[in-house]
Every structure is written in C-alpha cells, then in structure tokens.
Amino acid sequence: MRKGAETRERILEIAEASVLAKGFGATSIEEVIAEAGITKSGFFYHFKDKNELARALMLRYVEENDRIFDDVFHRGRQLSDDPLQSFLITLKLLAELMGDLPNGHPGCLIATFTYQERLFDRSVREIAASAVRSWNGRFRDALNEIASVYPAHKDMDLDDVAIMFSCVIDGGIIMSRGLGDPRVLERQILAFRSFVKMLFAPAAPDIMLPPAHTAVAAE
Amino acid sequence: MRKGAETRERILEIAEASVLAKGFGATSIEEVIAEAGITKSGFFYHFKDKNELARALMLRYVEENDRIFDDVFHRGRQLSDDPLQSFLITLKLLAELMGDLPNGHPGCLIATFTYQERLFDRSVREIAASAVRSWNGRFRDALNEIASVYPAHKDMDLDDVAIMFSCVIDGGIIMSRGLGDPRVLERQILAFRSFVKMLFAPAAPDIMLPPAHTAVAAE
DNA sequence: GTGAAAACCATACCGCCGGTACAGTAAATT
DNA sequence: AATTTACTGTACCGGCGGTATGGTTTTCAC
Structure with a gap:
C-alpha cells in the first residue's frame, strides 16, 4: 500500500520532467517505465491509460x-x-x-x-x-x-x-x-x-x- | 515550381494549427498529409524529416x-x-x-x-x-x-x-x-x-x- | 515543341510506441 | 493463513515516423 504510493509518485516525478521537456504527446510510457525501473504492466496498474496519467x-x-x-x-x-x-x-x-x-x-x-x-x-x-x-x-x-x-x-x-x-x-x-x-x-x-x-x-x-x-x- | 511553394505553404499552415493544438510530438505527419490532400512521399519531398518541418x-x-x-x-x-x-x-x-x-x-x-x-x-x-x-x-x-x-x-x-x-x-x-x-x-x-x-x-x-x-x- | 527539372504518387518495409489481454507471483496487510 | 496489493512476463495489435526506390505528371526554360 505505501510501496504502491511511492512507485506512483516516482512515475509522476519522471513523467512530469519528461512532459516539461518534450511535451505530453512526445512523452513515451516506455521511457518513463525504463527510468522508473518497472514494467509496462506495472505502469498500467497505477494508471489505466495515458489520460489518467495526465x-x-x-x-x-x-x-x-x-x-x-x-x-x-x-x-x-x-x-x-x-x-x-x-x-x-x-x-x-x-x-x-x-x-x-x-x-x-x-x-x-x-x-x-x-x-x-x-x-x-x-x-x-x-x-x-x-x-x-x-x-x-x-x-x-x-x-x-x-x-x-x-x-x-x-x-x-x-x-x-x-x-x-x-x-x-x-x-x-x-x-x-x-x-x-x-x-x-x-x-x-x-x-x-x-x-x-x-x-x-x-x-x-x-x-x-x-x-x-x-x-x-x-x- | 510555384505550385510547390503553394503545397509547402499549405503543409505549414495545417502543421502549425496542429502543433498549437496538440504539440509538436503529437502532431502526426499522416494527419497533416491527409488534410493537405497529398501523400507521404509528397511531404518528404518538401521536408526531409520532422525536424526540418519544425x-x-x-x-x-x-x-x-x-x-x-x-x-x-x-x-x-x-x-x-x-x-x-x-x-x-x-x-x-x-x-x-x-x-x-x-x-x-x-x-x-x-x-x-x-x-x-x-x-x-x-x-x-x-x-x-x-x-x-x-x-x-x-x-x-x-x-x-x-x-x-x-x-x-x-x-x-x-x-x-x-x-x-x-x-x-x-x-x-x-x-x-x-x-x-x-x-x-x-x-x-x-x-x-x-x-x-x-x-x-x-x-x-x-x-x-x-x-x-x-x-x-x-x- | 522538346528536354529537363520539379513536384509529386505508389508500394513496401522497419522499428517503436500506446494500448490490451491475461496468466502468474512476491510482498504486505488483515 | 487468507486476502489484497503491487507488481512481472509474454504476447499481440494497429498506428506512426522514417527510409527506400521506382515511377508519373506537371511546369518551365529554351
């Protein structure tokens, strides 16, 4: 439960930096999960799609x-x-x-x-x-x-x-x-x-x- | 020759509107060429890649x-x-x-x-x-x-x-x-x-x- | 009018990415 | 011990950026 919140926060941190540097459309989920050290399944566990990330x-x-x-x-x-x-x-x-x-x-x-x-x-x-x-x-x-x-x-x-x-x-x-x-x-x-x-x-x-x-x- | 400049201008017009509405990364060349009524080859005749469009x-x-x-x-x-x-x-x-x-x-x-x-x-x-x-x-x-x-x-x-x-x-x-x-x-x-x-x-x-x-x- | 350059079209292909589906598992919580 | 949480692994789809290559039409210069 708390670990989940930490991972979520890490995803958001990385994604925000990417969005501010490249824009939302050019922010690739694959890059984010690579930097966060999780898999794609892990990402979609926290956010059902990209819009929910937004x-x-x-x-x-x-x-x-x-x-x-x-x-x-x-x-x-x-x-x-x-x-x-x-x-x-x-x-x-x-x-x-x-x-x-x-x-x-x-x-x-x-x-x-x-x-x-x-x-x-x-x-x-x-x-x-x-x-x-x-x-x-x-x-x-x-x-x-x-x-x-x-x-x-x-x-x-x-x-x-x-x-x-x-x-x-x-x-x-x-x-x-x-x-x-x-x-x-x-x-x-x-x-x-x-x-x-x-x-x-x-x-x-x-x-x-x-x-x-x-x-x-x-x- | 003059027709080429017209097409180029049309591409730029459409691309600019898209960039301002969705960002550059989310602006798809396929959408642009569809709206401009040309093919992908036609696009890359005018711009060798997306960065040159930018x-x-x-x-x-x-x-x-x-x-x-x-x-x-x-x-x-x-x-x-x-x-x-x-x-x-x-x-x-x-x-x-x-x-x-x-x-x-x-x-x-x-x-x-x-x-x-x-x-x-x-x-x-x-x-x-x-x-x-x-x-x-x-x-x-x-x-x-x-x-x-x-x-x-x-x-x-x-x-x-x-x-x-x-x-x-x-x-x-x-x-x-x-x-x-x-x-x-x-x-x-x-x-x-x-x-x-x-x-x-x-x-x-x-x-x-x-x-x-x-x-x-x-x- | 003809030849050459310009301005495209058609097709095929590659690899990456967003997204879905589903089955499985380790860890934390109760 | 059972259950929920928090993921991993694998496989797959369709769309897109980009490359390549060869062909066709239009325009312009002479």
Whole structure:
C-alpha cells in the first residue's frame, strides 16, 4: 500500500520532467517505465491509460502550487499587518524562491497543457482552469485588500493586474527557458513587484516604507 | 515550381494549427498529409524529416511576427512624433489586433517550442531565441527613446519592462486559452499599456495628453 | 515543341510506441 | 493463513515516423 504510493509518485516525478521537456504527446510510457525501473504492466496498474496519467500530473501540480502560495502568502501576512507591505513581501519571497532554483524553474504544467489541449479530456482542462481562476482570485483579493487602504491608480482594473501576475510568471518561465537565463523569471517577479508599488504609491513611494521589524524581507 | 511553394505553404499552415493544438510530438505527419490532400512521399519531398518541418514552421512564424511588429511600430511612429505617444498607439493597435481575432489568438509557436525543447536541434532553438531577443530589443529601444524625453520611475529597469511585455503577451495567450476567454489577451496588453503610461507619467498623467491630431488612437 | 527539372504518387518495409489481454507471483496487510 | 496489493512476463495489435526506390505528371526554360 505505501510501496504502491511511492512507485506512483516516482512515475509522476519522471513523467512530469519528461512532459516539461518534450511535451505530453512526445512523452513515451516506455521511457518513463525504463527510468522508473518497472514494467509496462506495472505502469498500467497505477494508471489505466495515458489520460489518467495526465490528470494525476495536473492534480499533483495544482496541489503543490497551492501549498507554495499558501506558504508564501501566510509568511507575507505574518511579517506585516499592512496589506500592501504584506503583498510586497510575498512577491519578494516568491522571487527569491524562483531565483534559488539551481537549474531555473522546471516549467508550468498548466502552460504546457493549454498548448496541448486537444490531447486531454474536459476534466483535465477543468482542473487547470479552476486552479488558474483560484490563483488569480488570490492575487485579486490581495490587491483589493490593498485598495481598501491605499488609493489605487484610476485607469487600472485590479482584476487585470491580478491576471497580469499570472501572465508574468508563465511568460517569465518561457523567457527564462527560451533565452537560457534562469534569472529572468526572478527579475520579472521583482519588476511586477515594483509595478504594484508604483500602482499604490504613485506620488511619494518613500513615505510608506514598512515599520522596522518587517523591513528585512520587504526591501 | 510555384505550385510547390503553394503545397509547402499549405503543409505549414495545417502543421502549425496542429502543433498549437496538440504539440509538436503529437502532431502526426499522416494527419497533416491527409488534410493537405497529398501523400507521404509528397511531404518528404518538401521536408526531409520532422525536424526540418519544425525549423520551417519556426522561420515562418518569426517572419510573420516581424512583419506585424514592423507594421504596428511603423504606424505608431506615423501617428505621433512623441516617442511615448507613439509607443502607446502601437500598444493600442496591437491590442486591437489581438481583440479582433475571431477565435482568439491561435497561440505562440515560440512558447510551445520552448516547452518541447528536447524535440528540436540547436538551430531551431537558436532561431527562436534570437527572434525573442530581437523583439525584446525593439521594445527596449522604444522605451529608451521615451526615457530620453520623459523621466522614468527610478527603481524600474527598462530592460525588464521590455521583457515584461513579451511575458504579458505569452502569458496572456496562455490565460486566454486556459480560461476560455479570448479577450484576456487584449485586456492584458491594454493593462501593460496603462503601466507604461504610469511609468513615465507618475505625477500628473493628464498633462501629457497627445496633440489633437493623434488623440484618436492614443486614447 | 522538346528536354529537363520539379513536384509529386505508389508500394513496401522497419522499428517503436500506446494500448490490451491475461496468466502468474512476491510482498504486505488483515 | 487468507486476502489484497503491487507488481512481472509474454504476447499481440494497429498506428506512426522514417527510409527506400521506382515511377508519373506537371511546369518551365529554351
């Protein structure tokens, strides 16, 4: 029972790496099982077909990302009571997290999957879409909280700003990979962070530095 | 001779749509030739293997995008002498272009390819990387021109802002697709446009409205 | 109009892969 | 000790990427 879960996890790990490097269609089950050290029968014991592998990969990815966001938002809120400062800290932590990855970000499963939508059934696409909506909702909530305290720039829709963060992350991953420079993603997140700062502190950004005990992570 | 070019073009058209819907690895040559109404021999007359198809797809995509950027930047410069206004017009035109696509943006080949890098040889990846660098350079040049006239916000690196635009486009395409809402991309470009406005006109954006004869496209 | 090059078609074949089917087995759990 | 879990082994099917080879039609240059 526990051994089965371990094998399953190993399969998912190997398959995810392959999917992010070659795409789902080009990910061969035979390669995966060779690397995992099991037989084809063993694979189909855990996943009845390739589509169920896709669903499992997606669920796993969404859950792990949820955990990361939970953590980083939680720590942001711990380090400051001010919604703006807390969000800026969260963004800084995220940027650090991305910069600390030795080989750069491994890739966003949601991005690959949306570029291969025809390969998956509705359920897989729904998992991805609702996860994206949930993350965008998180960002928007954080922005709304800030906007209830700080005056926001008028001609910016906060919904769009929230979605833009998702765009910057996914786009940043693509740019990092395509340009072969892992630090692009980190810089992009920090650039978005400056954008948020500017959005809520257009006139005199120096005024709203965080209190001393939260200043370390915020700047 | 001319007929050959037509067939080749038809193959590329069909293959591109398939690649953007299923990925390169899952794009079957047999499906492509069936839709194109040719035989397998006919296909391999034009492309000696699948990798050469990939290279041709990439070259075609880069050239078309170059044309689009040429056009939209040229028209932006035509409509205003002011570098900021001209860039804002360019962004507006781009947003309109994206919004007018009936089924949403078909997808960015560069994005798919970077998520399937292991399938292509170095030459294909180099074409993609240098194209991205060239487009980022265009944006950065436009921003530098603006910065030579308008004071820019200090803690924003213009290189990062330029790359961010690429991120917003690629991310916007993914979000549009994933959320099933084609208008997200247009809104994201316009949001980035507001960001640029804010970046160069933080204190009093109303002051620098364009002269009357360029006002239509700019706002 | 003719010859040559270009643009294909037809057929046959190889090996890999996704997937199915089914029979068997070692280990963990109850 | 019985049962479930977690696999292995073997055999097979059809589809696909790719190669090879030889033939046929269309187009263009002269």
